[in-house]
Amino acid sequence: MRTRLCGSLRVEDVGAAVTLCGWVAKRRDHGEHLAFVDLRDHTGIVQCVVPGTVDVRSEYVIAVEGVVRPRPDGTANAELPTGEVEVGECVVTVLNPAEPPPFAVADRVEVDEVVRLKHRFVDLRRPSMQANLRLRATVNRALRAAMDRQGFVEVETPLLWAPTPEGAREFTVPSRLSPGACYVLPQSPQLAKQLLMVAGVDRYFQIARCLRDEDLRADRQFEFSQLDLEASFAGQEDVLEFVSEAVLDAAEAVTGVRPTDIPRMTWAEALDRYGTDKPDLRFGMELIDLTAVFEGTGVKAFGAASVKAIVLQDGAGLSRSRLDGITDRAKQLGAKGLAWFRVTADPGTGGDDPALALDSPLDRFLSDQERAGLLSATGASAGDLVLVVADEYRLACTVLGQLRVELGGRPVGEGPYRYVWVVDFPMFDGFDEAGNPVPAHHPFTMPHPEDLDRLESDPASVRSQAYDLVLNGWELGSGSVRIHRADIQSRVFSVLGIGEEEAQARFGFLLGAFRFGAPPHAGFAVGLDRLVAIFAGEDNIREVIAFPKTQSGADPMTGAPKPLAPGVLAGLGLQLIPSKG
RNA sequence: GGACCUGUGGUGCAGUUUGGAGUGCACGCCGGCCUGUCAAGCCGGAGGUCGCGGGUUCAAAUCCCGUCAGGUCCGCCA
Incomplete structure (x- = not known):
């Protein structure tokens, strides 16, 4: 039915007689002697020249017979890969007329997503x-x-x-x-x-x-x-x-x-430095620990197990309402509050290296030592914004980790690609209502061999042989070494509060199979x-x-x-x- | 279960803050003109339940309440 694909035509094809099939991307009618039809298939668009009139509309399905020829001087189109050539002397056959599409089939056209999904077959035609x-x-x-x-x-x-x-x-x-x-x-x-x-x-x-x-x-x-x-x-x-x-x-x-090769990072390090188990390594802005700076502080809001901070470069100019919005977001993420400090050059000192001062509702509560400690620990300069969360260690980390991603210099669009393996996940992730630990991965995950003897005595400290693959801050997948031995499996079930009867009811067919010779195994998705x-x-x-x-x-x-x-x-x-x- | 944002001809938007006739812009669509355009150009035209329901008001796209749909997020996703 067709001899070539629209997007494939180049100068080397000049002289070739071709038959193309596709959809009418655009018709430009110049009267009874000339019309242009841009023909689109999955490979691209090529201009077809009809020496007369042509009765087609957008998205008509047509076949075009013609001859590839160079475009006349000065009429090449640098926007199109096929723009050096056109198909001339075209004879157009309408294979199927079409109603006007609900929206234009072109990348630059923004359309409500419901409309796109309702007519997905049209949407998918877009390049x-x-x-x-x-x-x-x-x-x-x-x-x-x-x-x-x-x-x-x-x-x-x-x-x-x-x-x-x-x-x-x-x-x-x-x-x-x-x-x-x-x-x-x-x-x-x-x-x-x-x-x-x-x-x-x-x-x-x-x-x-x-x-x-x-x-x-x-x-x-x-x-x-x-x-x-x-x-x-x-x-x-x-x-x-x-x-x-x-x-x-x-x-x-x-x-x-x-x-x-893909670098590795332990789960504990990822949490401490990036406040997440899926760190985006394309930019810095790592979490800074201020716990020591505010040890025994008189600032009530900082009297917590952990005080952590991030520095938003050149963020001191953010408006009060914007800062309120960031504070609300921190609360939505579970923090009790968020402290902010605008770093400014102290007007009282001049010269090339003016002293730094803090602009914040909390500033007057800080001791000189705390103020200096905050500035030196964060390394912030004039014009920066320091955001501080004081809370339980893990919560302080995760809240700031999320703000880091939302406020930070996260690149948009394609590349660069920064992969990282996050390893040594904890075996358990908190406790359920009954007080039993909750598996962080799944109950067939093998505990870390070094931690196996603490499985019953201190489950919260036990690492597992579970690992995640992370790319640009997205969790791409996870996996683990599985338990293949009945004795370890029953210890894990026991710690999880899953009795023998329940284990049999839920996973009996798997446990049964494991009795007939299960090899050590591990996997991923x-x-x-x-x-x-x-x-x-x-x-x-x-x-x-x-x-x-x-x-x-x-x-x-x-x-x-x-x-x-x-x-x-x-x-x-x-x-x-x-x-x- | 919850928070925030959005909803106006086929598409994208402005108009909503401060109520006053469906007023406007671009694209598309229909008709006409046009022999080198390519987001073609020129002329003319059609096309609207302002998501839906209720309320306030002399008067609601605009204010209030409710509801539906969509998006982003929290919870949830071992």
Whole structure:
């Protein structure tokens, strides 16, 4: 039907008779003797010249027969890769007329996202969306090739799984053959891939769909994709190597440059320096500890376990209302309050190196020693803004870590790419209502061997063999060495407050399988949507998903979710409870 | 469950603070003109439940209450 693609034509093709197919991007009609039609396909746009009139409109699907020729002197278009040439003497065949699109198919046009999603098939014609889809395919291809090369075998795992409450809310699928019973859609293939290790698959991977019925965010959809992997007779070092290889291959496939090896940082260091377990290493602005400076202080607000600060360079000019807004944000993040200090040059001292002074409601409560200590510890200069949070250590860190990202010099758009492995996560993350520790990763995570003897006596201090991959402040994925021995597993369950009976009820099939020869194994999962979004320079994963949902979980195109047709529920043995109100 | 922001012809916006006739801009659409344009140009035209409901008022896009939708975030996401 076609002999060439629109975006491929160059000066070398001059003289070639071509047939092109695509959509009308633009028609410029110059009367009965001349018309230009910009023809678009997935490869780009080329100008077609019709020696007469042509009855086409935007987004008509047409075929064009013509001859490639150089453009007349002075009419080349530097904006188009095909701009040196045009297709002349064109004969246009309308393959399918089209109604005017609800919005213009062009990257520069901003359109409400609901309108875009409702007409996603039009939205995806836009060059940037085409590029995102193809970028995603490139990443998938590179990841698959890397896993294949490293001896991993791709295995598909079930979408209809058994309810195994693990943390995230699951989507439920009622069974027709067993009325009243349900499958659930897997929040990840975690248990299936561990069973594949018991099954002797040795090295498994899958580009897996995962489904979680939790509230949506810019970086979270109900359904998302992971490069999921698991390896037998492998530990943390092996897994980090496998994943690095795959991710760096993908980066190279996309950018043409292979990043250097990925540095590592312990979880404790990430929290202390960046206030998060997913540090964005593209800029500094690290957290500064002022606890020693305010030891025994008379400033009531700083009488806390930990006092930490960040310096916003040239931030002293921020308005009072802006500072109030930042304070509100700190409170929203859980802080009791936020102290700010504008650093100014002391007008009383002159010369090349004037003394520094602080402008803050709290300044008059500071001792001279505290004032000097704050300035020297932060290294702030005139014109800077110092933000201080005094609280429990972890909260002070996380609040400032979040403000660092929101206020700091975080680069936008593509590159540079700063990867980091965050290792030595804590085994547990706080305590639940019953006083039991909550697993930071999942209950099959192997404790750090050096900390194993404190599992029962001091669980909060126990590190795990869990690790995250972070890129530019996004959590790209996480993994762990799994427990493969029954004795350690039962100790962990016991610490978690999961009794033998409950463990059997929830994970019995896995524990049962482990009795038949489970190899030591470890694994990981890389969030594909996030990886592709970062490579695409998008700050929202919806931009790299063909048909995403809105934040309330709706699809404006299909109308999902929708009530079921009458009779369908009954056929499943289900009945609706009238909603209140 | 909660906070904040947004909602005005097909698209993007201004108008809302300080109530006074659906007033305006750009793009698109329809018709006409035009032989080198490329965000073509010129002339003319059509197109509106100001998200929805209620209230205040002589009068509401504008003020108040509620509600719906979207976005960002908190909670949630082992």
